[in-house]
Amino acid sequence: MQESSLTEAKIRIEPEPPLLSRLRQMIVGGAVQPGDLLAETALAQEFDISRTPIREALKQLEREGLVEVRARVGTFVRRPTQREIHEMFELKESFEGLAAGLLARRGPVPELEQLRENVARSQQAVDSGDAELYSQLVHEFHSTLVAGADNRKLSEHYDLLMNQLAYHRIVSQTLSLPGRLKNSVGEHQAIIEALTSKDPLAAELVMRRHVAASSQSAAMAALKEAEEQPG
Amino acid sequence: MQESSLTEAKIRIEPEPPLLSRLRQMIVGGAVQPGDLLAETALAQEFDISRTPIREALKQLEREGLVEVRARVGTFVRRPTQREIHEMFELKESFEGLAAGLLARRGPVPELEQLRENVARSQQAVDSGDAELYSQLVHEFHSTLVAGADNRKLSEHYDLLMNQLAYHRIVSQTLSLPGRLKNSVGEHQAIIEALTSKDPLAAELVMRRHVAASSQSAAMAALKEAEEQPG
DNA sequence: CTAGAATCTCTTGTATGCAAGAGATCACTA
DNA sequence: TAGTGATCTCTTGCATACAAGAGATTCTAG
Incomplete structure (x- = not known):
């Protein structure tokens, strides 16, 4: 050549x-x-x-x-299979856990302040019962966290993954158990605290637990949708 | 539509x-x-x-x-930038850590036996001083481990990543510090033990430590190559 | 000799025509 | 009526011609 x-x-x-x-x-x-x-x-x-x-x-x-x-x-x-959805949630947990660890290692960065503002607005959305806004803010929280990892390759892979999960995210976030909503705000708060504790591994584990918990309800919603729309 | x-x-x-x-x-x-x-x-x-x-x-x-x-x-x-190479090694650690955790959770699977055979052959390659064969077996070890996670989406993302790291893998594996070679066999052995201990988190951490260690020497090799072939 | 502009070549971007095949439809037969 | 075959339509796969632009080269003026 x-x-x-x-x-x-x-x-x-x-x-x-x-x-x-x-x-x-x-x-x-x-x-x-x-x-x-x-x-x-x-x-x-x-x-x-x-x-x-x-x-x-x-x-x-x-x-x-x-x-x-x-x-x-x-x-x-394409409609992802049930198995693929499960696999993608496993990947999501890993990606966001990695992001949390990297973000915690970076120390004080602008993204942390964005996350704090996000939690504040999320609390307001919950108080006012605006589920639509809240759902959007949840998405923004996770996006901001991954962006804060300052790893573009990670972001590329994450975007690829989330696009495939997109239509399931719609149902998962909106149809997820109402009880989880306000609980989620508390978890986001805990995540921020872990991110500022300068303990990357702890931040990663807290993040992964959160993703795993929310994935469970999301997977249930996806399953429900799959039953309603048989291929 | x-x-x-x-x-x-x-x-x-x-x-x-x-x-x-x-x-x-x-x-x-x-x-x-x-x-x-x-x-x-x-x-x-x-x-x-x-x-x-x-x-x-x-x-x-x-x-x-x-x-x-x-x-x-x-x-x-395309020639990946130094930053991209660093980012990709971070992703590699995360991917293989996830794979180790998933594999450990699966319990006894055929892939474990493949890994044991791989280590045995790797030891022979080290003993006989066949660096080429050893390098190939190292690659095979990691591939088998990821495949053993039984998560196709993970495999897709992993393949995507490794293709981009491919030409750097060539130099990294062959040019990596000779001292690491036999040490690596021991680490692979320890990984297998962790995989069979039915403690997914422990398996993941052992795997990640191993990847991080080998990535360090690989990144050094990549840096060295970058200096020799200025763009 | 140098600076600059015009030209020229090589590249990818796009439109379009034709080939080939998969699957639905319809006719025909037992 | 049920089964079977041919046909027909719609789709993507591939080849090719032309458009347009970036960059190297060459020519010219000072």
């Missing part, structure tokens, strides 16, 4: 093609349902573009586990 | 397109070096196929972090 005469490529953040983002959002946002056909021709017309870029985006989404491309049959929105 | 009239797709293992595998192997195997240009036209001629499938494979590899596609300039083999 020919050696490039260019100097080392500068590190640039490349914006993701909007087409890919839009298609992904259609899936994780629930605009299309598992089992739905995503035909290249139809999408090409809808986005007023040729099949080629559509095709590339769909291939990408296949690699992300969001769709399944069946040769000469069609591209379908 | 039109609902598919098909019954739920059966779970089938789809073989990966050989083209993609071959291109990936060219990169992780070292046939092409970081910075090298992978021009679609040249590859199309080399593989006697049109640009379209080549292009799709390259996009895939970009998503895997192995190449960088610069619009209207070229597709180049």
Whole structure:
């Protein structure tokens, strides 16, 4: 292969093609349902573009586990199996545990203050009974925590995972046992305390216990959904 | 979107397109070096196929972090930054720790016997001074352990990670401090004991300590390589 | 000799036509 | 009516032509 005469490529953040983002959002946002056909021709017309870029985006989404491309049959929105959901929750626990450990090791960082503000707002949401807002804040808490680990590769893997869990997150967060809601605020508070205690391993274990607990109710919600919508 | 009239797709293992595998192997195997240009036209001629499938494979590899596609300039083999290498070793520790915990929780499984055989052969390789074989067995030990966790999503993420670390694994395993080699056999033996002790958390911690230790020497090797081949 | 602009070449991005196959539909037969 | 076969339509897979831009090169002016 020919050696490039260019100097080392500068590190640039490349914006993701909007087409890919839009298609992904259609899936994780629930605009299309598992089992739905995503035909290249139809999408090409809808986005007023040729099949080629559509095709590339769909291939990408296949690699992300969001769709399944069946040769000469069609591209379908994928529904994770029960087993995959279980596996992904195990990974989620590991990722967020790692993030908590790394964050605790970093010491005082801006993200910690964001987490504190998040908990305060979450408490207000619980007090005012705004389940929708609370659900959003819970998601934000976990995202902020992972971002605070300051490990981009971890973030990449985490985003990949959470996209696949997205539609299940919707049901899990909203349908989870009401009793867990206010309890969750307390757990988030405890997590912050562990993060500031400068004991990374303790922070990791507290985080993992929290994720495992919330995953349990989320998995139950996912199971319930699977029963209601038999494939 | 039109609902598919098909019954739920059966779970089938789809073989990966050989083209993609071959291109990936060219990169992780070292046939092409970081910075090298992978021009679609040249590859199309080399593989006697049109640009379209080549292009799709390259996009895939970009998503895997192995190449960088610069619009209207070229597709180049990517060299991970020092920071990324550090981040990936952190992830590796987490992944293999999770795998050890899951494997320990599973109890007696065939993979454990494979690991014992691996250690026995590794000891022979050390005794006979076969560094090449030993390096290969070390890799096999870790692969077997992750596979034994019986979590496919974990395996997917792990494979993704290890492909990116592949060319660094080459140097790290072969160039790592000779003193660590025989020490490593002992550590592998200790890991197996922890895996059979039915204490998942202990197994995880032992595994993570081992990975962290070996990562340190590997990171040193990667750093050394980076100095020798300035971008 | 140097600086700068125009040009030129090589690259990827996109559109489109055709091939091939999977699956649904419909006709036909026992 | 049930089963079976051919056909037909819709899908993705692949090849290719053209567009557009980045960067190296060359030419020109000072």
